[in-house]
Amino acid sequence: MAASPPPLPVAERQAATAQAFDPWRPRTLYDMLVHAAERHPDRPYLITDAQTWSYRQMADWAASVAGGLVAAGVRPGDHVGLVMANYPAFAALKFAIAAVGAVAVPVNILNRRDELAYVLRQSRAVMLVAMDRFRDLDYLGMLDEIAPGWETRGGGAALPDLRTVVVFKAEGDGRAGATTFGALEGDAGALPRVDPTAPADIIYTSGTTGAPKGVVLTHDMLLRAAFGSAYARAFEDGRRIHFSLPMNHVYGYVEGLLAVLFAGGAIVPDLKFDPRATLRAVEHHKATDLLLIPTMTLAVLDALADTPVDTTSLRGMLSSGGRTPPGLWDRILATFHGIEITTGYGMSECTASTTVTRPDDPTDRLRTTNGRLRDVGPAGDPAIGHRLVDYRVVDPRTGAVLSPGEVGELMAKGPGVTAGYYDKPEATAEAFDADGWLHTGDLGRVDAEGYLSLVGRVKESYRCGGEQVTPSEIEDVLMIHPSVLQAHVAPAPDDRMGEIGVAFVVVRPGHALDPQALIEWCAARLARFKVPRHILPIDAADVPLTASGRPRKFLLSRMAMERLDLS
Structure with missing residues (x-):
């Protein structure tokens, strides 16, 4: 399926978007x-x-x-x-x-x-x-x-x-x-x-590790972030975005509803996700862009096998949030020739995506990173490279700032970062350090060129026999097994080891779950303390997710304890 070529090179589209809103005027x-x-x-x-x-x-x-x-x-x-x-x-x-x-x-x-x-x-x-x-x-x-x-x-x-x-x-x-x-x-x-600097929204975090908190976002913060989406992803005039991501979350709200305003574009929202309905909407409404999370992207690619539709209008796709299955980017490129794929990273506390790959970045950047710190042109702060959010990486235990490429907790600061949580002064004080940097709770690295790579969540890591375990490492190993569509690892208490890993697996259609085979698969590729003790089946619809597609690990831990009778 050959996609239509973009009307202008990326740099020219970005220049046109910037010129229309330079200097930035708060609204x-x-x-x-x-x-x-x-x-x-x-x-x-x-x-x-x-x-x-x-x-x-x-x-x-x-x-x-x-x-x-x-x-x-x-x-x-x-x-x-x-x-x-x-x-x-x-x-x-x-x-x-x-x-x-x-x-x-x-x-x-x-x-x-x-x-x-x-x-x-x-x-x-x-x-x-x-x-x-x-x-x-x-x-x-x-x-x-x-x-x-x-x-x-x-x-x-x-x-x-x-x-x-x-x-x-x-x-x-x-x-x-x-x-x-x-x-x-x-x-x-x-x-x-x-x-424009007054609060416009209080958006409640879905909570991967606990109770939700109300993130306060101003009109100007939201519009700067939305402009940043149109600018960084090089929207052409009139971009038409289809999505079923809920607009009560910053992904569908900022990257869709608000971002098209800066390109005179349109949104084609669906009430609920259905991969075949998504494909038919692209054909019927001539959508030029899709907003997806990786599991949705996989479902759309699979649905193409028995859904004959014309997708040549598609020029762009943002697939972000959640873990990216191995080989996903290559499948997209092989299916939609010439499409501009981007991925990114963000959170409600930082208004929306704060990193993004450029549409013309090498494919390796898609495979290995979550994008570059987002330059938002005239909407950004010149003091931090025309960005809304700057990042640094610190040692989670000591708070020491780490060198480029080292893994630690991601800390965020800038005009795109919330001033705090509504009516929760203690949570707000706990979220920021003495210099005003926000604890994201995410583990990752930022390389010398400003590309960020997520590793996992600080609070999702656990200790098995005194050794630190990062669930994402186990999930990556499981997801290259031919029978595994999704893998989500969460800790459960254990009298001897302190904590053990429990892997919830969504099986690929046509395959059967063989827990022992998967444990042996992990044992051949991981240190003993990283090998999950239990492999449990789960339907994709039953995985507790945040609105941005991240699994709520504390709920998976609770489910593991109930199913294994560990309470």
Whole structure:
């Protein structure tokens, strides 16, 4: 399948993007939408199978919803919760919240009752806009248990800050007596002046190692990061991005919804991931770019075998987050000739991706790194190489700064790094060192040319018989076995060794799990203390993941203890 060649070389596309926004002018999210609508009023901004919204239509819709928020009593600085999948209304509501100077609290749509209650209570949300149902989740039923009578009384004693609940009819029947999303749409009226350096979002970390915390991000931080995506990945004019990653997380939100604003492009969001639906969307809507995590990328490549579609519109692909299976990059290049593949690294605390491979980097950079520290042109800080985030690597035990190429904890600092976690001063103080560097919790290295390579998580490492074990090393060995599609290693307690490794394996279709064979495979390639004691089967759908595709290892450890009866 031959992809269309890019219209201009990478450097020329980057220069055109930089020129349009140099010097950088801080804006709010809503102001940026209005600016894009003035430049490209009739271009498509959001495309679905059922309808397309132009930039002008989306700006008008957002202004209408903003008027409804004001009429409902939402004021600058108020927190508004969103439990909404990738519906077009998510975009309209997101920009509307920004327009009135309120702060959005996008909630992970996979959250269950207690998780939802925690986020709403901890964020002190005054309004919640929630779907009635989505897939197997009944959000109104959850609210019935959390705060009975919410339809007319808000959150009551359980959620004292919550004044209003608005119901978005998604896959259910709504709720009689409750305020509907349609009722929010009103006259735009006069909107307040909003400071671009004010908070725009509180995004809760999914937590690979513990309870979620609310990361505070400003309008200007988000837009600088989104510009950085368009610039570093060399968007052509009108780039059209398809994704099913949830917009309640920075990946789909910043790299998709916001990034296309800087290229007059469009997003083609899906409500849920299906590899065949992804391919059909590329063909039907002429998508030029895909946002994926590696497991999704593999599924799309596999689906091509029995899904005859025209993918020649594709020019770019970002496959990032989670571990990259061996051979993935070569498969992509062999399948989509001429495609510009990029990968990166980031976290909510740093707004979005902070490293990325260049579209014209050698393939070896894809195979061996998570990208170069991201130059974002006029949106960056000249003092740190026009970047938003700088990194250094330190010894996790002593805090000593390590030389290029040495493995240690990655520390981040710069204008793209959050000032802290909402209403959690102790967690904020613990997250930063005395010089203001953020502990990422990630183990990695940065080479002399500024390319970063992830190794694992500091807290996911464990000691077996006193020896330090990094799970990613074992996972890499397991994933080159022909029967293994995914491997996730987590520690479990052991009376003699202190901790042992337990490997959860997703088996490739057509293969059977042979735990002893996999243990012997590891024993032939790893030191004895690194060989997992147990190999357990798991379905891909049952692997507990963060929104960015990282396995939640503390939950896997808990699952291991339950299945092995180690509690």
